[in-house]
Amino acid sequence: MSERQREIAQNIARIQEEITAAALRAGRNPEEITLIAASKTQSSETIRDALAAGIRVCGENRVQELLPHLEDKSYEGAEVHFIGHLQTNKVRQIVGEVSIIQSVDSDRLLDEIEKQAEKRGIRQDILLEVNIGREENKGGVLPEKLADLVEYARGLSHVRLRGLMCIPPADADETQLRALFAQTKQLFVDTRCKMGDNISDIDCLSMGMSGDFSLAIEEGATMVRVGTAIFGARPPLR
Numbered sequence: 001m002s003e004r005q006r007e008i009a010q011n012i013a014r015i016q017e018e019i020t021a022a023a024l025r026a027g028r029n030p031e032e033i034t035l036i037a038a039s040k041t042q043s044s045e046t047i048r049d050a051l052a053a054g055i056r057v058c059g060e061n062r063v064q065e066l067l068p069h070l071e072d073k074s075y076e077g078a079e080v081h082f083i084g085h086l087q088t089n090k091v092r093q094i095v096g097e098v099s100i101i102q103s104v105d106s107d108r109l110l111d112e113i114e115k116q117a118e119k120r121g122i123r124q125d126i127l128l129e130v131n132i133g134r135e136e137n138k139g140g141v142l143p144e145k146l147a148d149l150v151e152y153a154r155g156l157s158h159v160r161l162r163g164l165m166c167i168p169p170a171d172a173d174e175t176q177l178r179a180l181f182a183q184t185k186q187l188f189v190d191t192r193c194k195m196g197d198n199i200s201d202i203d204c205l206s207m208g209m210s211g212d213f214s215l216a217i218e219e220g221a222t223m224v225r226v227g228t229a230i231f232g233a234r235p236p237l238r
């Protein structure tokens with residue numbers, strides 16, 4: 001095993017322990033929580049190292065990084081979720097290729113996913129991203145507009161709504177983060193209530209990153225997306 005492989009494996013083992021501890025503090029079953037490796041900018045080799053160390057889901061931000069990794073089978077044995085900002089004209093390239101598109105935030109995007117999923121004869125799982133910190137120039141639907149988007153998604157037969165995702169403001173302190181995660185959990189519960197017979201479809205609450213995943217789990221996250229704490233600091237996105 002190389003030094004790099006050992007480092008990644010140790011990081012993942014430590015994070016899994018922290019996930020378990022946070023779940024137990026909150027009286028939750030640790031097995032409800034999925035660790036997603038946010039693998040943007042990482043090489044295929046590094047992604048395989050993470051899978052060898054027990055990662056079962058990778059999260060990718062950019063279509064142009066995702067496609068080559070799919071091509072060379074970097075994710076073999078794992079699922080991929082799309083977690084980055086998605087342009088309508090790129091939807092075609094990822095529908096049916098990723099298990100869940102986590103970053104859906106408009107009816108236009110839903111329409112395009114519906115259209116592409118219908119073409120392929122599949123149902124595409126998605127999460128709706130909530131702009132919980134109400135930041136300008138940030139992806140996600142505003143909290144007060146979420147209910148309408150949930151209704152819209154429910155009307156589509158090739159889209160399956162699985163839950164919510166959020167990315168709080170980068171400068172939020174611990175108190176603010178806890179409040180924002182709790183608000184997102186409440187929106188998640190409200191969304192479940194609106195689903196009628198399909199209530200059991202809504203099982204994913206994706207929140208928490210390297211700096212705050214324990215807090216997010218205490219507030220109800222079922223998926224945490226962790227990059228830096230697994231792979232170390234990454235080069236800036238170009």
Ligand SMILES: *Cc1c(COP(=O)(O)O)cnc(C)c1O
Pocket residue numbers: 038040061083084167209210211225226227228229
């Ligand atoms: C990069 C990224 C993460 C992980 O961030 P870290 O702070 O490196 O853990 C999580 N979610 C999204 C959407 C990201 O782009």
